[in-house]
Amino acid sequence: MSSNSVINTKMPIGSTNNNSSSGNSSSANQPSCNNSNLRGDRNSSVSSNKKDGQQQQQQQQNSSGITSPVSSSVTSMNQQQQQSSDTANSNANNEDNRGGGEQQQQQQQQQQSGRKRSYSSDDAETANNSATTSTTSAQMSTSSVSISDGADSRRTSRRKKARVSEPVEYKEMDEQLANLSEEDYASEEEKEKKNEKEKEKMKTEEPEAESENDDPTVAISGLEGAAFQSRLPYDKITSQEAACFPDILQGPPTSQKIFLYIRNRLLQLWLENPKLQITVENCLPQIEPPYNSDGPLVMRIHAYLDRYGYINFGVFKRLKPLPVKKHGRVVIIGAGMAGLTAARQLISFGMDVTIVEARDRVGGRVATFRKGNYVADLGAMVVTGLGGNPITVCSRQINMELHKIKQKCPLYESNGATVPKDKDEMVEREFNRLLEATSYLSHQLDCNFINGKPLSLGQSLEAVIKLQEKHVKEKQCEHQRNIIELQEKLRKNQTLMVECKERVEDLHRQWKTASESKTPRDITADFLVKSKLRDLNAVCKEYDVLIEQQKEIDEKLQELESSPPSDVYLSSRDRQILDWHFANLEFANATPLSTLSLKHWDQDDGFEFSGSHLTVRNGYSCVPVALAEGLDIKLNTAVRQIRYSATGVEVTTTNARNSSSNSMTFKGDAVLCTLPLGVLKDCVRGNGVNAVQFSPPLPDWKTAAIQRLGFGNLNKVVLCFDRMFWDPNANLFGHVGSTTASRGELFLFWNLYKAPVLLALVAGEAAAIMENVSDDVIIGRSIAVLKGIFGNNAVPQPKETLVTRWRADPWARGSYSYVAAGSSGNDYDLMATPVCPNSAATGGPPQPGNLPRLFFAGEHTIRNYPATVHGALLSGFREAGRIADQFLGAPYALPQRPPVATHVT
Numbered sequence: 001m002s003s004n005s006v007i008n009t010k011m012p013i014g015s016t017n018n019n020s021s022s023g024n025s026s027s028a029n030q031p032s033c034n035n036s037n038l039r040g041d042r043n044s045s046v047s048s049n050k051k052d053g054q055q056q057q058q059q060q061q062n063s064s065g066i067t068s069p070v071s072s073s074v075t076s077m078n079q080q081q082q083q084s085s086d087t088a089n090s091n092a093n094n095e096d097n098r099g100g101g102e103q104q105q106q107q108q109q110q111q112q113s114g115r116k117r118s119y120s121s122d123d124a125e126t127a128n129n130s131a132t133t134s135t136t137s138a139q140m141s142t143s144s145v146s147i148s149d150g151a152d153s154r155r156t157s158r159r160k161k162a163r164v165s166e167p168v169e170y171k172e173m174d175e176q177l178a179n180l181s182e183e184d185y186a187s188e189e190e191k192e193k194k195n196e197k198e199k200e201k202m203k204t205e206e207p208e209a210e211s212e213n214d215d216p217t218v219a220i221s222g223l224e225g226a227a228f229q230s231r232l233p234y235d236k237i238t239s240q241e242a243a244c245f246p247d248i249l250q251g252p253p254t255s256q257k258i259f260l261y262i263r264n265r266l267l268q269l270w271l272e273n274p275k276l277q278i279t280v281e282n283c284l285p286q287i288e289p290p291y292n293s294d295g296p297l298v299m300r301i302h303a304y305l306d307r308y309g310y311i312n313f314g315v316f317k318r319l320k321p322l323p324v325k326k327h328g329r330v331v332i333i334g335a336g337m338a339g340l341t342a343a344r345q346l347i348s349f350g351m352d353v354t355i356v357e358a359r360d361r362v363g364g365r366v367a368t369f370r371k372g373n374y375v376a377d378l379g380a381m382v383v384t385g386l387g388g389n390p391i392t393v394c395s396r397q398i399n400m401e402l403h404k405i406k407q408k409c410p411l412y413e414s415n416g417a418t419v420p421k422d423k424d425e426m427v428e429r430e431f432n433r434l435l436e437a438t439s440y441l442s443h444q445l446d447c448n449f450i451n452g453k454p455l456s457l458g459q460s461l462e463a464v465i466k467l468q469e470k471h472v473k474e475k476q477c478e479h480q481r482n483i484i485e486l487q488e489k490l491r492k493n494q495t496l497m498v499e500c501k502e503r504v505e506d507l508h509r510q511w512k513t514a515s516e517s518k519t520p521r522d523i524t525a526d527f528l529v530k531s532k533l534r535d536l537n538a539v540c541k542e543y544d545v546l547i548e549q550q551k552e553i554d555e556k557l558q559e560l561e562s563s564p565p566s567d568v569y570l571s572s573r574d575r576q577i578l579d580w581h582f583a584n585l586e587f588a589n590a591t592p593l594s595t596l597s598l599k600h601w602d603q604d605d606g607f608e609f610s611g612s613h614l615t616v617r618n619g620y621s622c623v624p625v626a627l628a629e630g631l632d633i634k635l636n637t638a639v640r641q642i643r644y645s646a647t648g649v650e651v652t653t654t655n656a657r658n659s660s661s662n663s664m665t666f667k668g669d670a671v672l673c674t675l676p677l678g679v680l681k682d683c684v685r686g687n688g689v690n691a692v693q694f695s696p697p698l699p700d701w702k703t704a705a706i707q708r709l710g711f712g713n714l715n716k717v718v719l720c721f722d723r724m725f726w727d728p729n730a731n732l733f734g735h736v737g738s739t740t741a742s743r744g745e746l747f748l749f750w751n752l753y754k755a756p757v758l759l760a761l762v763a764g765e766a767a768a769i770m771e772n773v774s775d776d777v778i779i780g781r782s783i784a785v786l787k788g789i790f791g792n793n794a795v796p797q798p799k800e801t802l803v804t805r806w807r808a809d810p811w812a813r814g815s816y817s818y819v820a821a822g823s824s825g826n827d828y829d830l831m832a833t834p835v836c837p838n839s840a841a842t843g844g845p846p847q848p849g850n851l852p853r854l855f856f857a858g859e860h861t862i863r864n865y866p867a868t869v870h871g872a873l874l875s876g877f878r879e880a881g882r883i884a885d886q887f888l889g890a891p892y893a894l895p896q897r898p899p900v901a902t903h904v905t
Contacts, residue, residue: 336364
């Protein structure tokens with residue numbers, strides 16, 4: 001992959017109660033939850049121009065070294081897909097992008113033949129400007145499931161998505177030749193012209209902002225920008241709005257225009273100053289006439305936006321005091337991002353909320369190691385774009401030191417040598433073609449099962465690699481057959497030449513004998529001389545023709561022998577670099593590729609936010625700490641049982657540090673469960689010391705979704721030094737493993753903080769293996785890798801270290817969710833569905849008298865934004881609105897509906 005391509009992948013999560021460190025602070029001893037998604041990494045967020053299928057095939061046949069897997073069978077697939085891409089993309093969008101995010105879906109349709117997503121695009125950071133929002137929206141990340149020539153396709157990471165690349169022309173070359181640039185081949189005049197052009201270009205272009213004082217927040221202006229930043233279509237009513245405002249939907253077109261203007265104007269007023277609550281009283285005078293003439297409609301729209309977390313969320317100054325009298329009591333399990341945001345929302349609605357948290361801190365999988373000047377995020381680490389991200393609002397309310405992640409990511413081989421740029425780019429292109437091929441197999445050929453079992457992405461990738469290796473051998477055989485055919489032609493030609501030469505010699509003797517006869521010759525003798533001469537000339541011409549044919553055959557043979565096809569599809573070196581990209585994809589999904597769903601692994605790609613990826617330099621934990629202020633949180637309180645019935649809920653807890661201590665019971669009208677998916681899996685299996693018991697047991701449709709959906713593992717090694725020995729201007733550098741089995745071991749190092757701290761990532765199979773290895777061995781291995789890259793004398797011993805073990809963490813049991821083989825985006829919807837006391841065998845709408853009491857939130861419950869911090873936050877907004885509507889009524893409804901559920905007294 002190009003060394004200039006940005007790493008965009010789901011952010012690792014960090015450590016556990018079992019984490020050990022050299023002098024680590026107590027706050028970091030128990031790592032934690034939610035993850036910010038940097039998905040699509042060097043692997044998935046690639047973009048390049050498409051070529052005609054026949055041209056690709058021609059160039060592939062003429063190249064040596066890596067041969068595109070799309071050659072032969074897959075190349076023809078690309079040609080077929082030109083005709084079916086529109087239909088395929090439409091079907092894929094309908095299937096994978098259900099349930100919300102109407103704005104991103106609209107953008108995806110607009111750019112089918114347009115541009116490809118680039119995670120590092122700075123243009124998207126000004127997406128909320130009223131004059132540029134529509135254009136920037138069209139540039140938002142969308143990835144088609146196909147690899148057609150007429151539409152975009154997929155995470156790099158990207159999250160991760162394959163993209164169409166130019167044909168690979170690859171030849172093995174020595175290090176010196178591999179490092180030659182175009183300038184080395186250019187003449188002095190060409191160099192001078194190029195330098196003049198670059199100087200003129202530098203005068204007109206603005207330099208990339210990289211300073212620490214850069215403000216990476218997205219400028220918000222205009223109604224379009226406000227709707228875009230709130231993930232809503234500017235000029236359309238969403239399905240949720242249509243359900244909440246049926247009178248508007250059924251009214252005349254002008255009523256919808258009025259609704260949209262008021263909605264967008266309220267969003268704009270909130271985003272202009274999110275540190276201050278907006279009320280109907282202070283925003284009504286700022287709505288232009290005649291839109292402000294309908295006061296009740298403004299109140300209803302304001303109530304709707306407030307209820308579902310579009311305005312007045314996060315940490316802000318209230319203009320209206322909280323209700324003194326509480327209506328309804330809710331118990332929230334878990335003080336992660338989902339639980340904290342839901343609690344703040346419910347309290348603002350006038351409900352009584354208690355949070356129970358097993359850890360001794362808030363944040364869940366958002367955990368930051370702090371000691372002295374050292375800072376390192378053990379869990380969520382990256383803000384994956386600010387365009388449309390609710391974290392953008394939080395960053396303006398809370399002291400978040402956002403810093404843009406620089407794109408450059410050099411790769412180092414196991415011997416410390418830098419991977420040449422040309423080889424890096426060639427292997428990356430091949431990596432993306434492999435993803436394209438698997439996407440075609442899945443979405444166009446519907447090859448998703450083998451022997452009745454669902455195929456994984458890893459199985460499909462390895463199968464395509466084997467097919468390509470077979471194709472390389474077939475090309476070799478064809479090459480040898482061509483040589484043999486030419487050699488046979490050469491043999492026949494030489495046989496004819498020998499015969500022809502003998503005839504020449506014979507005719508020459510006959511002519512010479514006839515011409516030497518005594519003169520005067522009679523007419524018969526003279527005719528004989530002339531006829532022999534004629535025959536001799538004819539045979540000489542025939543011999544000349546045979547000589548020319550021999551030259552042509554020799555030239556063809558020389559050409560074939562001088563440019564033989566590659567004898568291997570991937571050399572051992574190529575495979576090592578390809579495995580690095582596979583490890584990066586495993587990092588993006590927190591699981592080995594062998595467990596990922598072939599068809600649905602990237603189902604959320606169409607909802608990626610725009611803008612550069614950023615890190616929180618003062619630690620991501622500043623967000624949950626700020627959100628937790630003023631809330632009733634019971635720390636060190638582990639949940640043992642959740643009982644729910646038609647009259648209410650009871651949550652039984654014990655001290656997390658002493659399970660034999662006296663239990664405590666919390667009663668309420670509803671319980672919001674934000675337990676990580678890994679903990680829920682323990683509950684379903686009934687194993688684990690800390691498994692929570694549900695009474696009555698969860699219905700089959702819920703437990704089946706819990707079992708199908710995957711929950712991955714990703715670990716970090718924190719290394720704190722007294723000085724920087726790496727490039728301080730680079731945020732990333734990669735380490736290429738020597739074997740496929742170890743490809744995820746310490747494959748990527750992050751330099752994100754002001755202090756000299758490196759974060760090494762362990763992904764894939766290696767993440768599980770290292771949890772059973774001691775800290776000393778892991779730290780030693782990390783230092784050995786760094787010494788191999790920078791030299792023995794350059795790398796000092798670290799001052800502080802910490803190793804995370806998320807799978808072993810009893811309150812997480814992993815890092816974040818992924819779509820496993822056999823699962824799909826539908827399981828995220830099932831995870832989000834609340835449970836009624838007398839639930840049916842399948843999920844469905846609540847029935848009168850059997851309303852939900854058990855609700856679910858977290859990154860594993862949101863289909864469009866899974867495995868991210870913002871996804872957890874948005875799921876908290878969703879469930880807070882759902883719970884409040886059920887127990888308090890809908891303030892936006894017409895007419896007003898009274899509460900429908902009884903309260904615990």
